[in-house]
């Protein structure tokens with residue numbers, strides 16, 4: 001047949017085409033080539049004799065529009081072979097579905113397929129992709145190339161910029177595609193892109209900043225190979241449409257952005273296996289994700305109570321192993337410091353656990369009391385800024401950070417570090433202003449070009465931030481500290497701001513002198529002792545303070561701790577250093593008297609729980625049934641003049657939170673009313689159960705209950721004694737101050753209250769102190785000198801009471817046994833006498849007698865005549881712990897912290913508190929920014945209590 005015949009034949013057949021489509025011959029040719037290139041073409045089931053793929057009937061898997069092929073849909077057929085290189089001559093293609101076959105060889109170029117919307121080549125064995133593959137795909141919406149071997153022999157490939165020819169591209173899926181190099185910037189400019197799945201490639205570098213604000217819903221960049229993706233993940237929080245974000249298996253670093261919670265649509269977040277560090281942002285904890293994977297990073301700090309449904313976070317550096325458990329404040333302060341330095345990895349590796357003094361924390365040194373005393377990181381190549389959180393480490397004596405690359409200012413609240421003797425910041429890049437330390441400390445800042453700027457004369461030469469000459473090698477010595485402190489003293493009077501506060505200082509100084517004889521007077525009257533403040537220090541105006549407030553601090557002589565009273569104005573002030581207005585904010589502790597009247601039915605007698613030295617305690621019930629104890633002070637116990645101190649004290653006491661300390665929840669001061677609100681302890685005082693159980697018709701306490709109570713009290717007292725970086729002395733520990741919950745677990749109450757008593761004027765106070773005489777340590781009773789060891793003595797007496805069921809002091813007993821402590825000393829070592837002395841309400845058996853002897857021994861130890869022969873409370877805890885352990889199952893399980901939210905309304909707070917029962921709550925919330933009171937000084941109230949008496 002010649003050409004003419006063919007042509008004629010075609011013309012002849014033309015009318016037929018109105019009924020029978022004759023497929024475009026070039027389309028036919030390409031399909032035929034496709035078929036012929038396959039090793040298993042039979043799978044297509046295309047007819048051998050019918051040369052009209054568009055039909056009708058059309059070939060299987062082929063769709064046409066008129067005589068043009070628009071779709072090839074051969075997915076899941078297991079086809080083996082190559083695709084024709086001129087596939088793009090099927091110019092009317094809208095849809096290609098080649099996925100899940102074994103197609104190999106080069107991918108054909110799709111160049112110019114301007115109608116193509118969907119193209120699936122995924123899960124085949126294609127081995128290369130031509131550079132012009134993406135050109136002119138102006139209608140493309142979905143492209144899948146996953147799981148091929150594209151350009152594997154030429155070290156991978158990257159998206160050519162012609163991909164941008166597809167402005168409507170919504171889904172780009174190219175997982176395990178051999179993509180390499182950086183993620184292209186232009187991906188961020190493709191505004192339609194919603195699903196970007198690029199897992200399992202060999203991308204390196206960072207997430208492009210061009211993705212800032214992108215509308216992506218799915219971003220999968222996980223499990224890159226080789227160098228991996230790195231850098232910060234900050235930009236992801238701008239992609240607010242994200243529902244699924246997979247970044248696992250890379251080297252992303254830095255911390256999770258605080259505002260990750262902005263991703264309100266996110267359901268699935270996987271950060272597993274990166275190098276992310278730092279705290280988990282609160283906002284992440286609150287996200288209602290379906291799945292959250294944080295495993296295998298270096299996250300630190302507390303584990304939040306995640307709202308995510310399926311969450312995992314193992315293999316990180318959290319401070320404690322349980323969700324919702326806060327870290328110690330030291331750890332939080334040091335993590336804040338670390339955060340300012342962008343979490344340098346050598347420190348992150350070393351700073352783990354919940355106690356910087358336990359196990360070596362690189363560059364951290366502690367004192368004998370297990371408190372952080374030094375940050376020692378000179379020449380550590382640190383960069384970043386100094387965190388204000390360091391100011392919470394009141395025990396710091398030295399900070400050595402010379403020869404690093406630190407910038408920014410020295411936080412103004414570092415001036416509150418009253419024990420700080422050395423601050424070496426030489427050879428850094430610190431900016432002014434340098435805060436003025438009131439304790440005379442002068443920071444060492446040589447070699448900080450922004451600070452020295454020529455004004456300091458000879459020492460300002462060095463400007464190189466990495467200069468290593470100045471302080472080289474002195475990582476241990478204290479040699480510089482004394483000289484630097486001295487030099488400040490000399491310069492102090494020239495400091496700006498000092499003049500402004502001279503008048504109030506004079507007032508306070510006068511007050512201090514007055515205090516001393518007054519204390520002596522008090523002591524004679526009350527057998528109670530106080531320590532006079534040994535030094536007065538003045539906080540200059542804090543430059544960051546907006547108000548015209550002057551802060552005056554009084555350092556206590558025993559531990560250098562400091563409290564702050566805040567006065568206002570610049571004028572001279574009166575000697576009491578307290579004004580009529582109550583300038584000390586106590587956060588949300590203030591409760592109106594009216595509320596307390598309501599909850600106690602106007603202090604109805606039937607709600608009376610008891611009477612103590614300071615007044616009457618009432619039971620109150622909030623609307624929701626939560627019970628509280630309301631202590632209404634006797635009129636005059638706290639005079640109007642002493643109100644500021646009272647409030648300051650309360651603000652501090654209310655922060656002392658421990659499972660075995662009765663929580664002070666708030667207070668009221670209105671007119672003559674002075675009311676304290678405590679958590680309610682349903683079983684009342686230990687004394688009731690020990691001495692008066694018959695008259696109250698109670699069960700006597702069993703031995704195991706007594707052991708538990710002893711341990712609880714020991715723990716509470718240990719906590720008081722080691723609070724923060726200082727120690728807090730109860731002064732009035734006794735069985736009527738030990739309160740019991742429904743489960744007979746004990747809490748110590750009334751800590752701090754003795755110090756609130758202004759003087760011995762009030763008869764009730766005298767009575768109260770006389771009543772506690774049986775618990776008084778001899779040196780305290782004689783000299784009025786109070787140390788924690790006086791509390792240890794009282795604890796020993798309580799142990800004797802638990803053993804014998806006898807009151808510490810009882811005039812009705814025979815003379816030799818009136819004073820329990822001295823009588824017990826005589827009998828404790830004689831087994832028979834001891835046995836005879838045991839509370840008859842106890843049924844002591846052979847196996848329990850051993851523990852009785854141990855307690856008797858401990859009681860003797862605690863009541864040793866010489867204070868230094870008495871143990872610390874920690875020792876008592878260690879002795880009692882194993883005994884209680886023996887009595888399992890009682891219920892003393894894990895030591896846990898509780899997360900109580902002090903910002904809640906009272907009733908919710910009480911709830912939280914009660915729910916936390918059964919968990920240990922050993923922490924002090926020093927971070928609470930609502931209060932202006934700094935870390936609690938032990939002698940704080942001492943310094944002020946009597947200011948009122950003048």
Ligand SMILES: *[C@@H]1O[C@H](CO)[C@@H](O)[C@H](O)[C@H]1NC(C)=O
Nearest residue numbers: 128129130131151154157158
């Ligand atoms: C893939 O490799 C081939 C052959 O080396 C090369 O011509 C082509 O440009 C590469 N593809 C891309 C997208 O770079």
Ligand SMILES: *[C@@H]1O[C@H](CO)[C@@H](O)[C@H](O)[C@H]1NC(C)=O
Nearest residue numbers: 209212213234235236237238
């Ligand atoms: C994203 O862009 C916004 C506005 O352009 C900018 O303020 C922000 O810093 C950017 N975020 C990141 C992480 O680049």
Ligand SMILES: *[C@@H]1O[C@H](CO)[C@@H](O)[C@H](O)[C@H]1NC(C)=O
Nearest residue numbers: 290291292293309310311312
């Ligand atoms: C949480 O996710 C893991 C990993 O995907 C899975 O094995 C586990 O079953 C999931 N757990 C729940 C409670 O859905």
Ligand SMILES: *[C@@H]1O[C@H](CO)[C@@H](O)[C@H](O)[C@H]1NC(C)=O
Nearest residue numbers: 314315318319320321322353
């Ligand atoms: C933390 O918990 C995990 C599992 O709950 C446990 O395997 C691990 O030993 C715990 N680590 C510590 C320090 O207690």
Ligand SMILES: *[C@@H]1O[C@H](CO)[C@@H](O)[C@H](O)[C@H]1NC(C)=O
Nearest residue numbers: 388389391392413416927934
């Ligand atoms: C110091 O400032 C930080 C941040 O403002 C604050 O969290 C911290 O409680 C402050 N510490 C002291 C002791 O003032």
